[in-house]
């Protein structure tokens with residue numbers, strides 16, 4: 001089963017897009033698209049929020065559905081000619097409801113951040129108090145950072161991870177909730193590798209009468225694949241992206257209980273958005289269909305197994321995993337033992353064709369622009385068919401790149417040798433394999 005799934009992903013499903021028309025009409029932009037396709041093919045893509053979406057999703061995104069204005073909702077539009085886009089949006093909604101067991105779904109948010117803006121608009125007024133995970137401990141910018149609307153328009157109180165276990169400190173969440181009586185409690189993060197105790201959050205929210213909002217942007221794809229427990233039964237509202245582990249088009253969505261349906265729908269349109277992107281909504285429908293298959297469930301399990309294998313391989317080479325491991329698609333590594341900063345590690349890996357990002361670790365002594373950590377994710381490489389033994393090699397390559405100083409001759413040679421190792425891995429299991437006649441040969 002494992003081998004069969006890997007072969008399915010690597011050999012037949014993920015053909016690259018066809019840029020024929022574009023190459024003739026606009027060679028400059030075609031060259032950019034081809035160069036990006038090539039970059040995705042020749043390196044290791046380990047950014048935890050990225051994935052390789054399917055040619056079917058890309059086809060829906062590139063369709064004439066993009067031309068259609070459809071302000072409003074299916075059957076209640078402000079424009080004529082919506083009979084076909086209505087079918088697409090209803091399919092997306094029905095498939096998402098079935099996939100996640102949700103009572104109501106809004107598939108119109110243009111992105112995760114936009115979905116979050118709509119959730120704030122549906123459940124809070126400017127000045128209200130929101131309890132959310134601290135940004136340097138793994139939270140998202142939209143969870144109360146001063147550089148985001150969320151930190152400027154709302155009073156946000158941050159909760160943290162415990163300094164010893166590096167797991168969410170649920171006692172602190174409860175203490176802060178009792179002290180500040182927030183309107184909303186947000187569970188969900190962008191750099192937290194462990195499953196979240198949604199039942200604990202539910203009981204704290206009930207105790208203080210707060211709305212429980214789960215921002216599942218990162219892990220909704222693991223929920224879809226039944227690889228981690230679902231947040232949907234516990235939350236009043238769930239916001240998510242469709243392009244991370246879920247492997248659909250770039251976009252957002254909101255799932256909620258029926259009682260909140262009209263507040264959520266009115267917040268998305270007309271409060272914060274105008275016309276929905278019908279091509280993206282159709283592509284979301286395609287992704288939900290793909291995510292309902294046994295192949296996708298196998299994929300989601302493999303994503304988690306691969307992230308674990310990568311974390312173990314890095315641990316074995318002296319890079320400490322924050323919280324001691326991962327239950328999801330991502331791992332956060334503490335580089336302090338090697339005396340290399342996050343920013344240097346990111347640059348060195350980049351020189352060796354390994355794309356990952358620097359990331360603050362909890363209680364990081366370095367500034368957010370430097371950091372002491374890196375974040376890695378397994379969603380994209382698992383799509384191209386990598387298995388746990390490939391991940392162990394990936395860990396070895398990262399560990400070698402991190403300590404190779406490009407300012408020295410030996411470091412430069414080492415990074416070139418790591419890049420050779422990367423090329424060998426991706427040649428065996430390419431993302432978007434080449435075909436005869438492919439413009440991107």
Ligand SMILES: *Cc1c(COP(=O)(O)O)cnc(C)c1O
Nearest residue numbers: 111112113140189190215217218
């Ligand atoms: C990625 C992410 C978002 C934002 O999604 P965009 O599509 O980039 O706007 C919001 N919340 C969390 C927790 C995320 O990880």
